[in-house]
Amino acid sequence: MTSKQALLPPLTADAPAPSPPQSEVWGSDAIADCLRALAVPYLALNPGASYRGLHDSLVNHLGNSGPQMLLCLHEESAVAIAHGYAKVGGCMMGAVVHSNVGLMHASMAVFNAWCDRVPLLLLGATGPWDAARRRPWIDWIHTASDQGALVRDYTKWDNQPGSVPAAVEALLRASQIAQTAPRGPVYVNLDAALQEEKIGASPAPPDARRYAAPAAAPPAPEDLRRAAELLSNASRPVILMGRVSRDQGDWQRRVELAERLQARVITDLKTAAAFPTDHPQCAAPPNNFMAPAACAALKEADVVLLLDWVDPGGAFKQALGDATPAAKVIHVSLDVHNHRGWSMDGGSLPPADVYMLCEADAAVAGLLGVVRARPAGVWPVLMPLPAAPADDVVSIRAIADTLESATQGMELTIARLTLGWNGAYRHFRHPLDYLGADGGGGVGAGPGNTVGIALALRDSGRLTVGIIGDGDFLMGNTALWTAVHYQIPLLLIVCNNQSFFNDELHQERVAKERIRPVENKWIGQRISEPAIDIAQMARSMGAEGIGPVTRARDLRAALDGAIVQVRAGKVCVIDARVAPGYDANMSGSTNASQASQKR
Numbered sequence: 001m002t003s004k005q006a007l008l009p010p011l012t013a014d015a016p017a018p019s020p021p022q023s024e025v026w027g028s029d030a031i032a033d034c035l036r037a038l039a040v041p042y043l044a045l046n047p048g049a050s051y052r053g054l055h056d057s058l059v060n061h062l063g064n065s066g067p068q069m070l071l072c073l074h075e076e077s078a079v080a081i082a083h084g085y086a087k088v089g090g091c092m093m094g095a096v097v098h099s100n101v102g103l104m105h106a107s108m109a110v111f112n113a114w115c116d117r118v119p120l121l122l123l124g125a126t127g128p129w130d131a132a133r134r135r136p137w138i139d140w141i142h143t144a145s146d147q148g149a150l151v152r153d154y155t156k157w158d159n160q161p162g163s164v165p166a167a168v169e170a171l172l173r174a175s176q177i178a179q180t181a182p183r184g185p186v187y188v189n190l191d192a193a194l195q196e197e198k199i200g201a202s203p204a205p206p207d208a209r210r211y212a213a214p215a216a217a218p219p220a221p222e223d224l225r226r227a228a229e230l231l232s233n234a235s236r237p238v239i240l241m242g243r244v245s246r247d248q249g250d251w252q253r254r255v256e257l258a259e260r261l262q263a264r265v266i267t268d269l270k271t272a273a274a275f276p277t278d279h280p281q282c283a284a285p286p287n288n289f290m291a292p293a294a295c296a297a298l299k300e301a302d303v304v305l306l307l308d309w310v311d312p313g314g315a316f317k318q319a320l321g322d323a324t325p326a327a328k329v330i331h332v333s334l335d336v337h338n339h340r341g342w343s344m345d346g347g348s349l350p351p352a353d354v355y356m357l358c359e360a361d362a363a364v365a366g367l368l369g370v371v372r373a374r375p376a377g378v379w380p381v382l383m384p385l386p387a388a389p390a391d392d393v394v395s396i397r398a399i400a401d402t403l404e405s406a407t408q409g410m411e412l413t414i415a416r417l418t419l420g421w422n423g424a425y426r427h428f429r430h431p432l433d434y435l436g437a438d439g440g441g442g443v444g445a446g447p448g449n450t451v452g453i454a455l456a457l458r459d460s461g462r463l464t465v466g467i468i469g470d471g472d473f474l475m476g477n478t479a480l481w482t483a484v485h486y487q488i489p490l491l492l493i494v495c496n497n498q499s500f501f502n503d504e505l506h507q508e509r510v511a512k513e514r515i516r517p518v519e520n521k522w523i524g525q526r527i528s529e530p531a532i533d534i535a536q537m538a539r540s541m542g543a544e545g546i547g548p549v550t551r552a553r554d555l556r557a558a559l560d561g562a563i564v565q566v567r568a569g570k571v572c573v574i575d576a577r578v579a580p581g582y583d584a585n586m587s588g589s590t591n592a593s594q595a596s597q598k599r
């Protein structure tokens with residue numbers, strides 16, 4: 001957490017009436033003091049009696065500042081917002097959810113954050129563990145043995161502390177673990193009785209600096225030497241850039257390493273911008289599944305450097321089928337520390353001739369000091385996309401082209417991209433130009449992730465733009481209310497094909513395989529009759545709603561108007577009625593339906 005973030009002023013005036021100082025405090029006051037000592041900037045939450053003690057401490061003991069509460073209308077948005085916030089600079093904020101029911105609502109978003117390897121402090125609570133102190137009925141249904149088990153398989157650590165000092169230690173440990181690579185969410189469950197216990201004079205808050213996460217470890221010298229040897233002597237080195245940092249210096253070092261090695265570079269749409277996509281050494285535009293040109297480059301490679309790539313074994317499977325890679329493989333990743341029995345999100349196991357157990361950018365910095373420059377390569381020029389059709393159809397491509405022309409000279413952060421996006425639609429030239437996907441493929445995260453990203457970027461001068469599907473919007477849209485209430489400017493462009501279209505493609509594929517009527521693929525998928533007025537939904541939460549935009553020629557005016565509004569601090573939603581259909585390149589396959597079967 002940077003000091004800049006800790007010093008940010010409260011977002012809007014949810015200012016409590018002053019509370020006079022007291023000589024005696026409660027358990028939850030000490031817990032709140034610890035959260036302040038940890039410099040947790042915000043707590044996105046939905047309230048509940050199980051943490052009414054903590055709630056009171058945040059409002060009346062801390063004055064609702066440092067941390068500030070962000071009220072959310074659903075626990076899934078609370079966690080999605082905290083997830084988005086961490087995607088920008090790796091800084092951690094918190095979320096608080098009520099007892100077992102709030103945690104159940106939150107669970108998919110926790111899974112997304114887990115798969116995306118972001119730090120996130122999730123606090124929860126349970127009815128009094130001491131049964132003698134439970135209120136009839138409600139405290140009984142909201143008390144569960146081992147509540148943390150609900151999220152244990154996709155959190156790095158969880159704990160239900162038994163005393164106030166133990167709660168303080170649990171928070172320090174949770175924060176340290178969440179922010180130690182490979183990062184991830186942690187869950188601390190606070191017993192209602194412990195929060196509401198009077199503890200006398202206020203204990204001194206801990207010195208959180210002494211419990212900070214460790215600095216990134218450098219690679220082992222012998223690994224570095226062997227990797228440098230392989231790369232320096234390679235004929236056709238390829239670098240796959242996956243989970244890397246948002247730091248501009250690290251970005252520059254990745255470019256320098258690729259250039260010194262004259263290596264081809266492959267990037268991914270599941271993870272944030274890692275390398276300039278218009279660099280001549282880029283083998284292909286980033287995609288959710290590797291594009292044919294990326295597969296071809298990987299197939300030809302004699303040395304492969306995997307920089308914490310999501311599903312590294314899967315990359316080889318896409319390029320080589322079932323053949324074992326003949327290329328020498330240098331695998332840089334700490335991800336093995338997060339691989340567990342329940343979820344298979346670690347992906348397929350790659351072979352590794354050198355296995356560097358460190359963060360990707362630590363390896364890049366180390367390698368830069370030891371690799372020898374290779375002779376200049378000659379790179380095939382990537383085929384530009386064919387010209388967009390000169391019709392008036394609102395397509396994802398038309399949105400991409402119009403956004404490009406409407407935002408010339410502006411700094412944009414693309415917070416999210418809709419499933420039908422082709423990585424060739426737009427270039428990324430800065431680590432904050434694009435922030436990747438939801439991690440766990442849990443639809444509904446788009447709005448919340450975008451709000452969290454906009455929150456972290458709100459003083460950066462960057463325009464936050466989320467480009468999401470209507471299904472994603474409809475599942476997670478109430479995050480918008482939080483953005484409006486706390487004045488977090490952002491633009492959401494909803495690519496509204498009035499369908500869970502990805503799955504129409506699945507039904508099409510199944511029907512074709514079974515020689516059944518393809519024209520039935522829309523049943524159980526289309527969101528029409530009635531069509532949902534997305535702009536009106538946005539307006540109902542106080543956002544600016546534009547649209548429906550049904551003609552491509554109207555997109556520019558819609559975008560220009562929206563950008564003015566967002567620049568003026570507003571939350572803006574454009575309902576763009578896109579024609580169903582994905583660009584055939586969306587998945588790196590010429591057969592979109594084949595690719596979409598993977599979701």
Ligand SMILES: Cc1ncc(C[n+]2csc(CCOP(=O)(O)OP(=O)(O)O)c2C)c(N)n1
Pocket residue numbers: 108418419420441442443444468469470471472473497499500501502503599
């Ligand atoms: C929580 C959840 N439910 C269902 C799915 C399956 N699923 C994957 S993509 C998708 C459709 C998403 O619709 P939309 O956001 O409108 O994008 P489109 O497919 O129309 O481009 C669905 C239902 C999922 N991944 N996550």
Ligand SMILES: [Mg+2]
Pocket residue numbers: 469470471495496497498499500501
């Ligand atoms: Mg859709």
